[in-house]
Amino acid sequence: MNLKFTYVKSALIIILICIFTSHVAFSINQSVEKGSSSLKGQIVANQSNKPLEFATISIYTTNNSKLVKGTITNKKGDFLLEQLSAGSYYFKVEYMGYTTYNSNQFDIKNGERKILTNPVKLGIDTKTISEVKVEGNREFSKVELGKTVYNVSKSPVADGGTINEVLNTLPRLSVDAEGAIQFRGSSDVKILIDGKISGLLGMNPAEVLNSMSAHDVDRVEVISTSSARYDATGAGGIINIIMKKDRVKGFNGSVAATVGTKDKKSGGFSGNYRTGKVNFFGSYNYKDDWAGRDYKVQREIKKEDVHTLLLENADVDFGNRYHIGKLGLDYLINDNNTLTFSTKYQDVLQNWNGRYDYTRTNIVSSAMPTVDYRLSAVDLDLQSWVYNASFMHKFAKKGETLSIDLAYTDNAADNSGNYWEHSYRDLSIEGIIASEVVTKVSSDFYKTARKEAVAQVDYVLPVGDKGKFETGYLYRNNEIDYKVGSLADDFNYEENIHGLYAMYSGSKGKFAYELGLRAEYSDINTNKEFKDDYLDLFPSVHLSYKFSDKKQWQLAYSRMIYRPNSGMLNPFQNLRDPENQRLGAQDIEAYYNHNIEMSMAFDKEKASYKTTLYVNYQKNLINQYRFIEDETNRSIVQYGNFDSKFFSVLEFEGSTKLNKWWSLSGYVAGIYEETKPGEGYKFGTRDMWEITGKVTSVMNFKKWFKLQASFRYQSEILVAQGKYQNLYYIDLGLSRKVLKGRGRLSFTANDIFNTFRFKIHTSDPEFYNKEVKYRETQIAKLSFRYFFGKRYRILRAKPKKSGMRHSENDI
Incomplete structure (x- = not known):
């Protein structure tokens, strides 16, 4: 049955690709019908008569307004449209900040080389300029159908911080004890870059985002309830990071350097060079960062024949050094077709150097405690290549597009560990106190290799005035190999996902809707007798109603899936800390x-706020839990299927401008959650009421600097066998423009009072475990970034009612 389904599935995929390919080929052939005639002319600004480079010229047939060909002007404002057939035409000229020009009808004879006698003059469009000016001062957040969009490009933290650090300033987002981004307290979140999973291919998202500058981020979309457009994996929500698109003519870019407390330093370069139809872009980043990852454990084990107390103190230094380089190009075939290629190389070296002190006490006996300590040096050396290719086609119908994205990654890592264990044994004989130190040396070594490929096709078709139909296909293959040294211990993981979706969205009056259905076939197997394959349907519904321009109601529903990954299935144990194993x-x-x-959004003159009620129900959820191994009495953390989890939250989010230079944004949420482990576990159902909140203040002293302060509080939160204790912290960010705007100096101070502590308590009838994680969070960094190249074009427009001068980004 599975074999037959595979053949049918493959046939459907081939048919789908053939349909899309033939559609593109047909459209391209229609738009570039060859002939022997041509049209030549020049485009200039009306007031100054200066040539306009990169103006877009499109020529259409008169009888049915079908697009025939397009081009852009050169530095002299000249354009040439070749290979035109004889016929009747008109052309259109478009240039940002200027009014669109539509020519009169004209005829071209076979073989004629038609030259425009006079230049085409474009007048400044003051309405467009005003709109661009408003965009440059957009508000911090904006509610759209199915998502909330945050403008982070103006944040002081964005100037000198990483993407992880700027995400941590947003409402509903936080960072866990391992540095991973959480959404509403859950790490079960999917992170996209520009709407694609290919941007984080083959790497740990937390590590990748910690290596990327937040300065390159334009905005962040937070999607609580996913639509069928996105891959169905990820129960907690979606964070879509939209990067800045630098398509400025000529050579442009920036260089940056950062130094931080406790031996932290980084630097980088990014730039692009646009000439004609080709845009070359590239970047390089270097980081050398050491941080503390200390923790303390107090564990009491209570079994029938064992009653012991373990006190552990772990002093760990984590080093993370890497080189990341990226090169790519955009090729504008014509106005309707664009190709993009890029390659990224990553060389990552990580070190875990730690000392672990163990004090063990037998509570029921009078024996002296035993004291051991262990030295650990674990190294990871990883090299990774990521290849991306994409194609975008715009059809003659406005809004109809087809995009194809391909990505492949190949990375390999050597993981090695050396351990020195020192045990003190009591040798007291006949009243003479003595001890002996026993030293044991051990090591481990294993290789990991990961190959991942993604192919994605998306098609958008406008329907009527306000409707839109979308469909697409996604294939993902992920293979991970762990080579430990023996066939019995090696672990191989392979995942194949096929997804096909269809969506329709539209509006009628004040009512808007988006309906979708996604089908996904999953096939996961390992060499440890694990195999699972299934076909699932995932519906999504998004509805909204605008009571007015300032009041909007939304309702959304989606079904999602969470599949076991390689880390949940891999039986290999790292020997770094034997008392705490996964x-x-x-x-x-x-x-x-x-x-x-369900949410209500309100927009006032100087404030906006949103209230949301969110409910999430998970059946048969995968959750981690702790148990004490019978033979060794070590603590083991493992994943298993629980019966269910119910999570609900009522939240309030708002932002306001107190005056021209001071704005505030805040978030507070009341949460109730209940976890039912079900049969087979030694602990029972737990539930808890929780509260979390965040306040961010931004002060913009234009002549001096911009200051941002963020305060977060989190009450005790539930875990399967216990709870995290409450935590709070304050972060600061400051930035200032220097060197006439070409330089940017920024300073960030995270956790300024050193209060960010993760304290977790877990227990069952056999143990009580208390752990405090001292991940280094009190960090200060000073950054400088310098911009070079021509980044802005000044439009000297003077509307009648204002003498203000406007500027806009040159694209």
Whole structure:
């Protein structure tokens, strides 16, 4: 049955690709019908008569307004449209900040080389300029159908921080004990770059985002309830990071350097060179960063024959050094077709150097405690290549597009560890106190290799005045190999996902809607007798109603899936800290969840706010839990399927401008969650009420600097066997323009009072465990960035009612 389904599935994929390919080929052939005639002319500004470079010229047939060909002007403002057939035409000229020009009808004879006698003059469009000016001062957040969009490009933290650091300033987002981004307290979140999963291919998202400058981010879309457009993986939500698009003519870019407390330094370069139809872009980043990852453990084990107390103190330094380089190009075939290619190389070296002190006490006996300590040096050396290619085609019908994205990554890493364990044994004999030190040396070494490929096709077709139909296909293959040294211990993981979706959206009056259905076939297997394959349907519904321009209601529903990944299944144990191990399981299954969200958004003259009720129900969820191994009495953290989890939250989010230079934004949420582990576990159902909130203040002293302060509080939150204790912290960010605007100096200070501590308590009838993680969070950094090249074009427009001078980004 599975074999037959595979053949049918493959046939459908081939048919789909053939349909799309033939559609593109037909459209391109229509738009570039060859002939022997041509049209030549020049485009200039009306007031100054200066040539306009990169103006867009499109020529259409008169009888049916079909697009025939397009081009752009050169530095002299000249354009040439060749290979035209004899016929009747008109052409259109477009240039940002200027009015669109539509020519009169004219005829071209076969073989004629028609030259415009006079230059085409474009007048400044003051309405467009005003709109651009408003965009440059856009508000911090904006509610759209199915998502909230945050403008982070103006944040002081964005000038000198990483993407992780700027995400941590946003409402509903936070950072966990391992540095990973959480959404509403859950790490089960999908992160996209420019709407694609290919941007984070083959790497840990937390590590990648910590290596990318927040300065390159334009805005962040937070999607609580996913639509069928996106891959169905990820129960907690979606964070879509939209990067800045630098398509400025000529050579442009920036260089940056950062120094931080406790031996932290980084630097980088990014630039692009646009000439004619080709835009070359590239970047290089270097980082050398050491940070503390200390923790303390207090564990009491209570079994029938064992009653011991373990006190552990781990002093760990984590080093992260890398070189990341990227090269690529955009090729504008014509106005309707664009190709993009890029290659990224990453060389990453990580070191975990730690000392672990263990004090063990037998509570029921009078024996002296035993004291051991362990030295650990673990190194990871990784090299990674990522290849991307994309094609965008715009059809003659406005808004109809086809995009194809391909990505492939190949990375390999050597993981090695050396360990020195020192045990003190009591040798007291006949009242003579003595001790002996026993030293044990051990090591481990394993290789990891990962190959991942993604192919994605998306098609958009406008329907009527306000409707839109979307469809697409996604294929993802992910193969991970762990080579430990023996066939019995090696681990291989392979995942194949096929997804096909269809969506329709539209509006009628004040009512808007988006309806979608996604089908995904999953096939996951390992060499440890784990195999699972299934076909699922994932519906999504998004509705909104605008009571007015300032009041909007939304309702959304989606079904999602979470599949077991390689880390949950891998049985390999790292020997870095034997008393605290993580171990994969082979008997876990994918789980499904239902998301429902209802919200009301209000927009006042100087303030906007939003209230949301969100409910998430997960059945058969995958959750980690702790147990004490019978043979060794070590603590093991493993994943298993629980019966269910219910999560609900009522949240309030708002922002206001107190005056021209001071703005505030805030978020507060009341949460109730309940976890039912089900049968087979030694702990029962737990529930808890929680509260979390965040306040951010931005002060813009234009002649001096911009200052941002952020305060976050989180009450105790529930975990399966216990709870995280409350935490709070304050972050600061400051930036100032220097060197006549070409330089940017920024300073960030995270956790300025050193209060960011993760304290977790877990227990069952056999143990009580208290752990405090001292991940280094009190960090100060000073950054400088210098911009070079021509970045702005000044439009000297003087509307009658204002003598103000306007500027806009040159694209």
